[in-house]
Amino acid sequence: MARRIGIKDVAAAAGVSTATVSHVLNRVEGKRISEETRRRVWKAADELGYAPNGLARGLRTQRSQTIGFVSDQIATTPHAGRMILGAQEAAAAEGLVLLLVNTSGDAELERTSIEMLLQRQVDGIVYAAMYHRIVELPEALGSTPTVLLDAGSADPAVPSVVPDEVQGGYAAVRELIDHGHRRIGVTVQTVDLPARQGRLEGYRKALAEAGVAYDPSLVAAETAVPFNTVGGDVDTGYRAARRLLTAERRPTALFCFNDRMAAGAYRAAAELGLSIPGDLSVIGFDNQELVCESVHPQLSTVQLPHYEMGARAVAQLLALTKTPGRPPGPDTKELLPCPLVARASVTSPPRL
Amino acid sequence: MARRIGIKDVAAAAGVSTATVSHVLNRVEGKRISEETRRRVWKAADELGYAPNGLARGLRTQRSQTIGFVSDQIATTPHAGRMILGAQEAAAAEGLVLLLVNTSGDAELERTSIEMLLQRQVDGIVYAAMYHRIVELPEALGSTPTVLLDAGSADPAVPSVVPDEVQGGYAAVRELIDHGHRRIGVTVQTVDLPARQGRLEGYRKALAEAGVAYDPSLVAAETAVPFNTVGGDVDTGYRAARRLLTAERRPTALFCFNDRMAAGAYRAAAELGLSIPGDLSVIGFDNQELVCESVHPQLSTVQLPHYEMGARAVAQLLALTKTPGRPPGPDTKELLPCPLVARASVTSPPRL
DNA sequence: CACGGTTGGCTAAACGATTAGGCAACCCGG
DNA sequence: CCGGGTTGCCTAATCGTTTAGCCAACCGTG
Numbered sequence: 107m108a109r110r111i112g113i114k115d116v117a118a119a120a121g122v123s124t125a126t127v128s129h130v131l132n133r134v135e136g137k138r139i140s141e142e143t144r145r146r147v148w149k150a151a152d153e154l155g156y157a158p159n160g161l162a163r164g165l166r167t168q169r170s171q172t173i174g175f176v177s178d179q180i181a182t183t184p185h186a187g188r189m190i191l192g193a194q195e196a197a198a199a200e201g202l203v204l205l206l207v208n209t210s211g212d213a214e215l216e217r218t219s220i221e222m223l224l225q226r227q228v229d230g231i232v233y234a235a236m237y238h239r240i241v242e243l244p245e246a247l248g249s250t251p252t253v254l255l256d257a258g259s260a261d262p263a264v265p266s267v268v269p270d271e272v273q274g275g276y277a278a279v280r281e282l283i284d285h286g287h288r289r290i291g292v293t294v295q296t297v298d299l300p301a302r303q304g305r306l307e308g309y310r311k312a313l314a315e316a317g318v319a320y321d322p323s324l325v326a327a328e329t330a331v332p333f334n335t336v337g338g339d340v341d342t343g344y345r346a347a348r349r350l351l352t353a354e355r356r357p358t359a360l361f362c363f364n365d366r367m368a369a370g371a372y373r374a375a376a377e378l379g380l381s382i383p384g385d386l387s388v389i390g391f392d393n394q395e396l397v398c399e400s401v402h403p404q405l406s407t408v409q410l411p412h413y414e415m416g417a418r419a420v421a422q423l424l425a426l427t428k429t430p431g432r433p434p435g436p437d438t439k440e441l442l443p444c445p446l447v448a449r450a451s452v453t454s455p456p457r458l
Numbered sequence: 459m460a461r462r463i464g465i466k467d468v469a470a471a472a473g474v475s476t477a478t479v480s481h482v483l484n485r486v487e488g489k490r491i492s493e494e495t496r497r498r499v500w501k502a503a504d505e506l507g508y509a510p511n512g513l514a515r516g517l518r519t520q521r522s523q524t525i526g527f528v529s530d531q532i533a534t535t536p537h538a539g540r541m542i543l544g545a546q547e548a549a550a551a552e553g554l555v556l557l558l559v560n561t562s563g564d565a566e567l568e569r570t571s572i573e574m575l576l577q578r579q580v581d582g583i584v585y586a587a588m589y590h591r592i593v594e595l596p597e598a599l600g601s602t603p604t605v606l607l608d609a610g611s612a613d614p615a616v617p618s619v620v621p622d623e624v625q626g627g628y629a630a631v632r633e634l635i636d637h638g639h640r641r642i643g644v645t646v647q648t649v650d651l652p653a654r655q656g657r658l659e660g661y662r663k664a665l666a667e668a669g670v671a672y673d674p675s676l677v678a679a680e681t682a683v684p685f686n687t688v689g690g691d692v693d694t695g696y697r698a699a700r701r702l703l704t705a706e707r708r709p710t711a712l713f714c715f716n717d718r719m720a721a722g723a724y725r726a727a728a729e730l731g732l733s734i735p736g737d738l739s740v741i742g743f744d745n746q747e748l749v750c751e752s753v754h755p756q757l758s759t760v761q762l763p764h765y766e767m768g769a770r771a772v773a774q775l776l777a778l779t780k781t782p783g784r785p786p787g788p789d790t791k792e793l794l795p796c797p798l799v800a801r802a803s804v805t806s807p808p809r810l
Numbered sequence: 811c812a813c814g815g816t817t818g819g820c821t822a823a824a825c826g827a828t829t830a831g832g833c834a835a836c837c838c839g840g
Numbered sequence: 841c842c843g844g845g846t847t848g849c850c851t852a853a854t855c856g857t858t859t860a861g862c863c864a865a866c867c868g869t870g
Contacts, residue, residue, distance in 0.1 A: 112826055123850050128828055138847055160578040161522060162826035165513040165855045172578070175558075180543045183748075184536050191532045194560050203574050206527075206558045208546050222555050226512040226524070337751040369752035376754075396536075396748035399689040400721035402728070464856055475820050480858055490818055514856035517825045 111154050119150035127151070131158075164227060171202050173423060174223035176216070177234040177255075180208045184394065185412050186236055189255060192416025193232055200424060202229070213244070220246040230423040232416075233257070237334065238268055238301045251426045255419040256412075258300060258439070265426065265438040267419045271301050274408045274444030275308020275361075278389045281406065281446055282359045283316045286454045287387060290318075291357035292325040293346035293367050297333065302363065305391060309361060324357060326350045336366055343370025351378055351386070358386065358455035365390040365397040365407055368451075372401050383453040393447050403450035411442045418442065463506050471502035479503070483510070516579060523554050525775060526575035528568070529586040529607075532560045536746065537764050538588055541607060544768025545584055552776060554581070565596070572598040582775040584768075585609070589686065590620055590653045603778045607771040608764075610652060610791070617778065617790040619771045621762050623653050626796030627660020627713075630741045630760045633798055634711045635668045638806045639739060642670075643709035644677040645698035645719050649685065654715065657743060661713060676709055678702045688718055695722025703730055703738070710738065710807035717742035717749040717759055720803075724753050735805040745799050755802035763794045770794065 117124040122143060129137045130147040150156075164170040175193055180186050194204050205223055209216035223231065224246070231250055235241055235257035242260055243252060254266035282290050292309055294302055310320055326346040332338045343362055350357055351374055362368035368390035372382060380386045382403060390398065393409035418440055469476040474495060481489045482499040502508075516522040527545055532538050546556045557575055561568035575583065576598070583602055587593055587609035594612055595604060606618035634642050644661055646654055662672050678698040684690045695714055702709055703726055714720035720742035724734060732738045734755060742750065745761035770792055 113828095114826080124827080125829075125851080126849060129849090132828085134829085138849085140848065143848080157573060157577050159517070159826050161513045161517040162855090163828075165511070165517055165826080165857090166828045168855075170513060172557075180539050180546070182536065182539070184539070187532050187536070187538050190558065191560055194532070194558060198559065198571065198574070201574070203578065204558045205524075206542065206546060206556045207550065208543055219550065221509060222550070222553070225509050226555065336747045337756070340751055366748070366752060373754045394748055395688045396718070396746055397752045399692055400718060400749045400752055402725045404689070465858095466856080476857080477821080477859075478819060481819090484858085486859085490816085492818065495818080511856050514825090515858075517827085518856080518858045520825075 110159070111156055112159065113156070115154055116147065116151050116156045119154060120146040122147060131156075168227070169229050170227040172205055172226065172228050173197055173202055173420060174205045174207065174220075174226075174228040174231040175234065176207050176209060176219060176223070176231060177236065178209050178211045179236045180206070183236060184396065185256075185392075185410065186234075188412035189234055189416035189419075192413035192418075193255075193420045194416075196417040196420040200420075202420075202424075216244055217246045220244060224248075224250065230427050232419045232423060234416075234419075237299065238271065239299050251423060253419050253422045253426065255415060262438065265422045265440070267415050267422060267440045267442065268300070269410050269415065270441040270443050271304025272308045272311065273441075274391065274410075275305035276312045277308070277444060277446045278305075278361050278391060278408045279309045279312035280315075281389060281448065281452060282361065282387060283312060283318075285359075285387065285452055287357075287359040288316075288318050288455075289355065289357045290324065290359045290361060291347075291350040292361045292363075293343055293350065293371065294325065294327050294363040295333075295339075295342055295367075296327045296329040305363065323353070324350070339364060339366035340370040340373075343367025344373050345370070347371035347374035348377070351375065351380065359452070360386065360388045362388065362390050365392045365394045365405060368405055368407070369397055369401055372405075383451050385456055387452040387455070389452055391444075398447075398449060406449045406452045407447050408444045409447050410444060414442050462511070463508055464511065465508070467506055468499065468502045468508045471506060472498045474499060483508075520579070521581050522579040524557055524578065524580050525549055525554055525772060526557045526559065526572075526580040526583040527586065528559050528561060528571060528575070528583060529588065530561050530563045531588045532558070535588060536748065537744075537762065538586075540764030541586055541768035541771075544765035544770075545607075545772045546768075548769040548772040552772075554772075554776075568596055569598045572596060576600075576602065582779050584771045584775060586768075586771075589651065590623065591651050603775060605771050605774045605778065607767060614790065617774045617792070619767050619774060619792045619794065620652070621767065622793040622795050623656025624660045624663065625793075626743065626760045626762075627657035628664045629660070629796060629798045630657075630713050630743060631661045631664035632667075633741060633758065633800065633804055634713065634739060635664060635670075637711075637739065637804055639709075639711040640668070640670050640807075641707065641709045641711070642676065643699075643702040643712045644715075645695055645702065645712060645723065646677065646679050646715040647685075647691075647694055647719075648679045648681045657715065675705070676702065691716060691718035692722040692725075695719025696725050697722070699723035699726035700729070703727065703732065711804070712738065712740045714740065714742045717744045717746045717757060720757055720759070721749055721753055724757075735803050737808055739804040739807070741804055743796075750799075750801060758801045758804045759799050760796045761799050762796060766794050 113124045113127050117127045127147050130144050207219040231252045232255050234255035238256050241257045326349050328342045328346040330338045330342040360371050375386050390405050390407035393407045398405040465476045465479050469479045482496050559571040583604045584607050586607035590608050593609045678701050680694045680698040682690045682694040712723050727738050742757050742759035745759045750757040
C-alpha cells in the first residue's frame with residue numbers, strides 16, 4: 107500500500123490550499139468559505155479516505171487527544187476492567203483514547219511509567235487505585251491535570267471519584283432490616299480503609315433508623331492474611347462468621363464487608379448446619395459476579411459502581427482541562443451511589 | 459509552571475546545536491562527537507530534566523512507540539486484565555505504551571475505534587478476544603501489523619498467540635489419573651469452540667495413555683443459556699454434573715470445562731450428598747481465582763496463561779514490525795502451555 | 811606550502827498538521 | 841470611475857524532533 111494520504115493530497119484533489127482543507131474539515135468558525143468549495147473539500151476528503159495524522163495535529167495544537175490511565179493493579183480483579191471500560195468509553199465518546207499503564211505498586215516503575223505518558227503529551231491523567239484508599243500523587247505528575255479514581259487524596263484540590271460507602275452499607279443493611287431482621291452481624295477486616303469506615307457507618311445509620319440499638323459484639327473483625335487476596339479474604343470471612351454464629355445469641359443475618367468474605371460465611375454456615383437463607387440471611391458487598399453467582403444460593407450484595415466511576419473520572423478530567431484556571435469548588439470529591447443487587451441469599455428471619 | 463523544556467533549551471545550555479543534542483542523546487552510531495561535548499550535553503539534559511516530545515519525534519520518525527490493544531470485552535472477566543497486564547509490561551520494557559480500546563463486539567464501534575488508533579499512528583495492533591475462538595480481522599486494519607491474542611484466524615498469515623488447550627486438558631485429566639481415577643466424567647458446553655475441542659482431545663489423550671477406554675456416556679454436554687455468563691455457566695455445569703452423578707455407574711472424578719461449571723458441579727455434589735474430594739474429585743479449567751478460592755474445598759484447576767499470552771503477543775508484534783518483509787514462517791501460531799494448579803479438590807477415589 | 815583526510819559539529823529540510831495574517835477580486839455607493 | 845468594504849482563499853510560520861549533507865578547522869605529509 108502506498109503512503110498514508112495526507113492533507114496535501116486532499117488539498118490537491120480539491121484544488122485548494124491545505125489551509126482551506128483544514129478550515130473546512132475542522133469547521134472553523136469565522137472563516138468565510140463558499141458552499142461550493144466546502145463541498146469539493148468534503149468530497150475529496152472522503153473519496154480519498156482522509157484521516158488527519160494525530161501526531162502532527164497534536165504537535166501543533168498541543169493537545170494529544172489522549173489521556174493516561176495509571177493504576178496500581180490492572181490484573182487482579184474484574185473491578186479494574188469495569189473502571190477501565192467506563193473510562194475508555196467515556197473517552198471514546200469525546201474522541202479521546204486511553205493510554206494504559208500499570209505500576210504494580212512499584213514507585214520507581216510508577217515514575218517511569220508516568221514519564222512515558224507525559225512524553226506522549228497526554229492531556230490529563232486518571233490515577234486509579236483498585237480499592238478505595240488514600241493515596242498521594244507522585245511528584246512526576248507535576249502540573250498535569252489529574253483526577254483520582256477510587257481513591258481519596260490528602261490534597262483537597264485534586265478531584266476524585268469514589269463510591270458512596272456509607273450509602274452502600276446503609277443499602278445493604280436496610281435490605282436485611284426490610285426483611286425483618288433485627289439482630290444483624292457484620293464481618294470486617296481489621297485494616298482501616300475508608301471503605302470499612304463508610305460501610306460500618308452505613309450499618310449504624312440503618313440500625314439507628316430502624317430503632318435497633320448498636321451492639322458492638324455483633325461486629326466481628328478478623329485480620330486478613332495475606333491482605334486483600336481472594337483466599338485470604340475468604341478465610342477471614344469464614345473466621346469472623348464462625349465467631350458470630352457460634353456466639354450465645356447468634357445473629358439472624360450477616361452483612362459481610364465484601365463478597366469474598368461472604369463466601370467464607372457460606373462455608374461457616376454450612377459447617378454449622380445452618381442453611382442460607384432459611385436459617386441465615388447473608389449480604390455481601392462489591393458484586394463480584396464470579397463470586398456471587400458461583401456460590402449457592404446466589405449472593406445478594408451491593409454493587410460498587412466501577413463502570414460509572416471510570417466514566418465520571420474522565421468526565422471530571424475533561425472538565426478540568428477545558429476550563430482555564432482551577433474552578434473545582436471546595437467539593438471536588440464525587441460520591442457515586444452503590445445500588446443493591448438482590449439475588450437469593452436474603453429472606454425473612456426464621457420464626458423463633 | 460513554564461513551558462516544557464525542549465531540545466533547543468538543552469542545546470542552548472550545552473552550547474551546541476540541536477542536531478548534536480539529538481545525536482548524543484540517541485547514541486547515534488557513526489557520528490563523531492568528542493567525549494567532552496557528550497558530557498556537556500548529558501549534563502545539560504539532565505539538569506534541565508529534558509524529555510523528548512513524543513509527538514514530534516513520532517511525527518519525524520514515523521513510529522509512535524505506541525501499540526493499540528483492541529479487545530471485545532475488557533470488563534467481564536479478570537482474564538482480560540491479565541492479558542492486558544502482560545501486554546502492557548512487555549511493551550513498557552521496550553519503551554512502548556499501550557493504547558486501549560474496547561469494542562463490545564460492536565462492528566461499527568470497532569471500526570471507529572480502530573480508526574482512532576490508526577490516526578494516532580500506532581506501530582501495530584494486538585487484537586484480543588476474550589475466549590479462544592476464530593475471528594476475522596476487520597477491514598479497517600488495512601496493512602497495519604497485527605497479531606491475534608487468544609483467537610485464531612482463518613488467514614494463516616496473521617500471527618496468533620493462544621493457549622495450548624490440548625495440553626491443558628491433558629494436564630487436568632492426567633492429574634486425576636495420577637490420583638488413581640479411571641472413571642472420569644467431563645462436563646462441557648454444547649457450543650463448539652476451539653477450547654472445547656482441544657480440551658476434549660487432551661482428555662482422550664490422557665485416557666488413552668493410561669489405557670482407559672473412552673466412554674462417550676461420560677461426557678455430558680449441556681447448552682448454556684445465556685452463553686458464557688457467570689450464572690449461565692454455573693447452571694450448565696450443575697445440570698451436566700447432576701446428570702453424570704445420577705447415572706448408573708457414576709464417575710469418581712469430574713473434569714469440568716471451566717471453573718464456573720465446576721462451581722455448578724460442587725452444588726450438584728452437595729445436593730446428592732457427595733463430599734468433595736472424598737466421594738468425588740473435581741478439576742476445573744481457567745484458574746479464575748475468585749471462583750477457585752471462593753468455593754470449599756478450593757478448586758484444583760488448570761491455568762490459562764493469560765499474562766504470558768499478552769506478553770508474547772506484543773513480542774510477536776515487535777518482531778513483526780522490526781523485520782522488513784513477511785518472515786513469519788508457516789507456523790505463525792504460538793501455543794502456550796497451561797500449567798496445573800493443584801488446590802484441594804482432587805484426591806484418590808473412594809475405596810469401592 | 812599545498813593538499814588530502816579526519817574530526818567535530820552545524821545548517822536546514824523534512825514530518826503533517828493548524829492558524830495568524832495578508833491579498834486579490836469583486837461589489838456597491840457616491 | 842474611484843474608493844472602501846466584503847468575500848474567499850492562500851502564504852508562510854509554527855509545533856519539536858530527526859537526519860542528510862555540508863563545512864571549517866586541524867593535522868600530518870610529501
